[in-house]
Amino acid sequence: ARGVRVHLSDHDPAQARTAAARGAGTDEEPEGRCDLVIVAVPPAHVAATLAEAIGAGRGRAYLDVASVKGGPRRELEALGCDLSGYLGTHPMAGRERSGPLAASADLFEGRPWVLTPTRDTDTEVLNIALELVALCRAVPVVMDADAHDRAVALVSHTPQLVSSMVAARLEDADETAVRLCGQGIRDVTRIAASDPRMWLDILSANPGPVADVLDGLAADLTATVRALRALDCAGAAEEAAAGLESVLRRGNAGRARVPGKHGAAPAAYETVTVLIGDQPGELARIFADAGRAGVNIEDVRIEHATGQQSGLIQLMVEPQAAAALTAALRERGWALRQ
Ligand SMILES: NC(=O)c1ccc[n+]([C@@H]2O[C@H](COP(=O)([O-])OP(=O)(O)OC[C@H]3O[C@@H](n4cnc5c(N)ncnc54)[C@H](O)[C@@H]3O)[C@@H](O)[C@H]2O)c1
Numbered sequence: 001a002r003g004v005r006v007h008l009s010d011h012d013p014a015q016a017r018t019a020a021a022r023g024a025g026t027d028e029e030p031e032g033r034c035d036l037v038i039v040a041v042p043p044a045h046v047a048a049t050l051a052e053a054i055g056a057g058r059g060r061a062y063l064d065v066a067s068v069k070g071g072p073r074r075e076l077e078a079l080g081c082d083l084s085g086y087l088g089t090h091p092m093a094g095r096e097r098s099g100p101l102a103a104s105a106d107l108f109e110g111r112p113w114v115l116t117p118t119r120d121t122d123t124e125v126l127n128i129a130l131e132l133v134a135l136c137r138a139v140p141v142v143m144d145a146d147a148h149d150r151a152v153a154l155v156s157h158t159p160q161l162v163s164s165m166v167a168a169r170l171e172d173a174d175e176t177a178v179r180l181c182g183q184g185i186r187d188v189t190r191i192a193a194s195d196p197r198m199w200l201d202i203l204s205a206n207p208g209p210v211a212d213v214l215d216g217l218a219a220d221l222t223a224t225v226r227a228l229r230a231l232d233c234a235g236a237a238e239e240a241a242a243g244l245e246s247v248l249r250r251g252n253a254g255r256a257r258v259p260g261k262h263g264a265a266p267a268a269y270e271t272v273t274v275l276i277g278d279q280p281g282e283l284a285r286i287f288a289d290a291g292r293a294g295v296n297i298e299d300v301r302i303e304h305a306t307g308q309q310s311g312l313i314q315l316m317v318e319p320q321a322a323a324a325l326t327a328a329l330r331e332r333g334w335a336l337r338q
């Protein structure tokens with residue numbers, strides 16, 4: 001969308017093909033060297049993938065977007081790579097769903113994008129990364145790799161574990177209780193739907209800082225359990241209530257420090273819903289038809305109808321593009337739904 005030619009490569013070619021069909025670039029090999037190689041693979045594969053790309057001289061500059069920064073850099077150093085053309089980065093935006101169907105064009109808008117240059121990083125590489133961040137309308141934040149890892153232990157990795165632990169309580173819960181789930185538990189457990197293998201990789205690359213944050217949380221948990229049990233005890237109830245109130249108030253204070261999304265207000269998209277057959281190539285075909293109509297698909301959701309060979313696909317687009325997309329898809333014979 002910003003006029004940059006993007007070549008997509010994945011060890012599973014179907015992923016690159018789907019991303020290309022959604023308008024993310026082409027899955028054809030580039031002819032020569034690229035200006036910038038971006039490695040977006042699970043953290044455990046980042047160093048090997050970068051080492052291969054650097055060794056083959058695939059680009060003038062290299063960066064990764066892994067959620068941890070210290071480990072991959074140390075692995076690269078151990079592999080003996082020339083790291084002057086490499087910059088470790090981390091866009092602080094993501095989804096609990098994986099793969100190209102979960103991608104959204106405005107994901108990075110207004111979000112911090114951490115860059116971790118060292119004394120050895122070429123200025124040209126840092127400039128290229130800054131240009132990428134600007135093109136994605138994100139906000140660059142320069143940090144040391146280990147400071148980054150301690151920060152994300154607090155604001156990302158521990159929240160993921162806590163969300164998973166709260167959601168885990170529901171696994172064997174009574175159906176009558178689960179039926180009552182409201183917005184509160186939905187908010188707290190959204191990221192519990194994340195890919196466990198990806199998170200095992202992330203946590204394995206940042207164990208110490210996450211354990212440190214969890215130690216503090218465990219102390220609050222222990223004190224809270226004690227306070228709850230003491231609420232019924234004559235003589236201890238007042239102190240217990242004060243302890244409970246204190247943890248809730250500290251929560252208010254912490255929550256008040258969470259910055260809002262900078263920049264643009266959250267995008268409001270219009271949804272075009274289409275019934276698609278459950279057969280290979282249907283998604284690629286619909287994305288190609290949208291592309292031909294000049295419409296950018298901002299987000300996608302798929303509902304599989306149980307027991308049927310079809311599903312509903314929701315295409316989210318800018319409000320002004322919805323009518324054109326509806327007309328183009330209808331003309332090409334797609335079954336549109338309200
Ligand atoms: N999802 C998030 O919220 C988020 C946010 C910021 C950064 N990140 C980081 O981005 C990276 C990718 O995460 P994602 O959420 O896009 O995952 P994803 O599962 O959507 O995509 C990873 C892709 O890498 C491919 N892959 C795996 N090993 C490979 C290899 N050796 N060579 C080539 N391709 C390979 C997979 O087939 C898959 O298509 C991770 O390092 C993650 O830490 C994720």
Ligand SMILES: O=C(O)C(=O)C[C@]1(C(=O)O)C=C[C@@H](O)C=C1
Nearest residue numbers: 067091092093094095096156191
């Ligand atoms: O919001 C989500 O779904 C995320 O997974 C986003 C989130 C985060 O914790 O903020 C998760 C991991 C990434 O490294 C960066 C962003």
